[in-house]
Amino acid sequence: MNKTRFEQGLEVRRSVLGASYVDQAIENADEFNRPLQELVTEYCWGEVWTRDGLTKKTRSMINLAMLTALNRPHEIKLHLRGALNNGVSKEEIQEVLLQTAIYCGVPAAIDSFKIAREVFEESDKN
Template sequence: MTMRPEFETEQFQKGLEVRKEVVGEEYVERSLNAATDFTAPLQKLVTEYCWGDVWTRPGLDRRARSILNLGMLMALNRKDELKLHVRGALNNGMTREEVGEAVLQAGIYCGVPAALDSMRVVVETFKSIDEESSEG
């Protein structure tokens, strides 16, 4: 990864480590390498404050944070982020069954259309993970 000067802060490095552990090094490297002068400030903000500040707080463990993220992303209809955080939830110790239960739980409060769309995303993500595992 080419390190941009604005990415060389201690807080960025702290967030970068957590971000890679949760959502995967390949995804993070791709996102950061694609950063332009225009988009780099957002990557810096997300990495430092979301991953370096909030995800490292002691009040909740990563598994609990993943459960919350699944529900919120489902409610907000953010399919791409949901796909990413399904992988993160598995990395943070959730089982596939628990991810399914999170979709059911959130579906009651977010509505059936959100639950159906989210379950499709979860199934597609599991399939992708399985294909990647069988290739590697």
């Protein structure tokens, strides 16, 4: 493992997903899933999210579209929160999800809209 890349990834991951979520995921890692936590932190967050080619905001919008296409509700919820942290507005999220309805299917978009509404309600309470 590249410690520098891991630390950079940890910093970005915390800024997008929230320190408490990330720290809990790392702390709860056991012998079985620790290698996955290290891989995700080092390569996903440290290698790709730190690149200059796209802003965090753009990466978040792309992730919402891809996760909707893949029908990954847990990750959609997580990345919706991250998108809000990265400055993606509710209107922009709405547009991304409308776009997914056309290219990924209406049922997938319906699920993501439902999850987005839940996340918005939670964020409005905080």
